[in-house]
Amino acid sequence: MASPPDTSKTLKLERYNSYLRRLHSTKVINASSKYLFRAALLIALVVILFFTLNYPPFSGNNPNHAHLHHRNFLSASLFTSTAGGAAWEKQVRHSSTPKNPNGLSVLVTGAAGFVGSHCSIALRKRGDGVLGLDNFNSYYDPSLKRARQNLLLKNQVFIVEGDLNDAPLLTKLFDIVPFTHILHLAAQAGVRYAMQNPQSYVSSNIAGFVNLLEVAKTANPQPAIVWASSSSVYGLNSKVPFSESDRTDQPASLYAATKKAGEEIAHTYNHIYGLSLTGLRFFTVYGPWGRPDMAYFFFTKDILQGKPIDVYQTQDKKQVARDFTYIDDVVKGCLGALDTAEKSTGSGGKKKGPAQLRVYNLGNTSPVPVARLVSILEGLLSTKAKKHVIKMPRNGDVPYTHANVTLAFRDFGIQTFHRFSYWVEKIC
Numbered sequence: 001m002a003s004p005p006d007t008s009k010t011l012k013l014e015r016y017n018s019y020l021r022r023l024h025s026t027k028v029i030n031a032s033s034k035y036l037f038r039a040a041l042l043i044a045l046v047v048i049l050f051f052t053l054n055y056p057p058f059s060g061n062n063p064n065h066a067h068l069h070h071r072n073f074l075s076a077s078l079f080t081s082t083a084g085g086a087a088w089e090k091q092v093r094h095s096s097t098p099k100n101p102n103g104l105s106v107l108v109t110g111a112a113g114f115v116g117s118h119c120s121i122a123l124r125k126r127g128d129g130v131l132g133l134d135n136f137n138s139y140y141d142p143s144l145k146r147a148r149q150n151l152l153l154k155n156q157v158f159i160v161e162g163d164l165n166d167a168p169l170l171t172k173l174f175d176i177v178p179f180t181h182i183l184h185l186a187a188q189a190g191v192r193y194a195m196q197n198p199q200s201y202v203s204s205n206i207a208g209f210v211n212l213l214e215v216a217k218t219a220n221p222q223p224a225i226v227w228a229s230s231s232s233v234y235g236l237n238s239k240v241p242f243s244e245s246d247r248t249d250q251p252a253s254l255y256a257a258t259k260k261a262g263e264e265i266a267h268t269y270n271h272i273y274g275l276s277l278t279g280l281r282f283f284t285v286y287g288p289w290g291r292p293d294m295a296y297f298f299f300t301k302d303i304l305q306g307k308p309i310d311v312y313q314t315q316d317k318k319q320v321a322r323d324f325t326y327i328d329d330v331v332k333g334c335l336g337a338l339d340t341a342e343k344s345t346g347s348g349g350k351k352k353g354p355a356q357l358r359v360y361n362l363g364n365t366s367p368v369p370v371a372r373l374v375s376i377l378e379g380l381l382s383t384k385a386k387k388h389v390i391k392m393p394r395n396g397d398v399p400y401t402h403a404n405v406t407l408a409f410r411d412f413g414i415q416t417f418h419r420f421s422y423w424v425e426k427i428c
């Protein structure tokens with residue numbers, strides 16, 4: 001994805017920017033994939049720092065603070081035209097039409113989100129038609145979503161502003177466009193926030209998903225659907241690495257429970273209506289244009305501002321770890337799932353035969369302790385963190401995640417994922 005606007009607000013940023021410029025000027029970026037990756041990660045850091053320094057205070061524990069400081073630096077009128085009008089329909093059609101004659105026509109829900117924006121651009125770049133849908137809610141600062149929307153517009157992806165629960169809107173979109181696929185990424189994310197606002201998880205992750213499936217089942221042709229589940233469905237599973245066949249009946253958070261419910265709901269719609277459904281269990285995705293409610297993002301901001309950070313330990317004082325997964329690898333997985341999805345078999349709300357039903361892990365397969373993440377950030381920022389090491393509160397977190405990705409590699413033809421340690425060794 002393209003770099004965001006001006007990032008030169010501090011000495012540290014200038015250092016990274018000048019490093020990037022040096023890399024560009026000496027054409028090191030093109031020299032090898034090693035340096036390409038390194039540059040991408042530096043850009044990632046610069047983007048994180050840009051938003052860290054330029055966005056309103058955000059507490060990982062209080063995501064709702066974001067909307068108190070809501071600041072739309074881009075006028076909404078730049079992006080929206082009246083839903084249902086001729087100009088609007090033209091934009092919807094244009095955006096959804098593949099440039100490649102064999103391309104897909106994909107409705108991407110959550111297109112202004114972190115994973116949604118990356119996938120939309122990747123699909124459009126290879127010639128697929130992409131229409132975005134996003135409700136621009138204020139779980140975190142919507143101006144970040146507007147900035148991603150701006151980037152998508154530059155890549156000829158139009159985002160319809162609307163909610164998953166708006167059945168007439170979804171029906172209208174399917175009346176206008178015979179989508180071949182839905183990439184369903186819209187969701188209420190965040191594990192810990194579920195204790196503060198449980199209903200938002202039910203509304204987006206359950207009611208919204210069912211609404212989308214109801215519309216998809218009656219569409220003619222029925223689209224194939226790829227959607228975002230989560231590593232959190234493994235909950236208190238202690239068998240590592242986590243495999244798709246492991247038990248997922250012990251969710252530790254309401255968030256996880258709604259994603260698990262989504263997997264069961266997918267089974268039902270596949271069984272009754274012949275919808276082709278593929279669930280992808282994402283493992284703590286990180287990278288440029290990432291979510292400010294995630295630990296790597298608000299740790300960075302707090303370290304730079306000299307504020308203390310909570311570093312969790314397990315109840316028996318062991319390290320908490322996550323299988324942090326780089327965004328490009330998740331995009332690879334999403335596109336692989338779309339490309340290998342078989343057609344739905346039903347039509348007009350009636351099943352005509354058995355349809356594909358799949359679930360895959362998309363994780364890095366090398367868990368990193370949170371304490372290690374913090375020391376990496378300290379190195380990159382040349383600033384010592386004020387670490388407050390505490391026992392993980394009982395608020396939905398799990399002690400560790402670790403993906404077995406054999407199935408995704410086999411079925412999507414993936415050779416390798418970026419190793420977290422790789423970029424650490426190269427940059428630090």
Ligand SMILES: O=C(O)[C@H]1O[C@H](OP(=O)(O)OP(=O)(O)OC[C@H]2O[C@@H](n3ccc(=O)[nH]c3=O)[C@H](O)[C@@H]2O)[C@H](O)[C@@H](O)[C@@H]1O
Nearest residue numbers: 189190230231232282283284294295310311312320370397
């Ligand atoms: O992969 C997933 O299933 C989930 O990954 C993330 O959830 P999480 O892994 O909890 O990511 P972060 O909130 O960024 O936390 C990363 C690590 O930092 C730890 N942490 C978090 C917050 C904090 O103050 N201190 C702290 O040590 C967490 O326990 C966790 O081990 C996303 O937020 C979820 O939406 C997603 O579904």
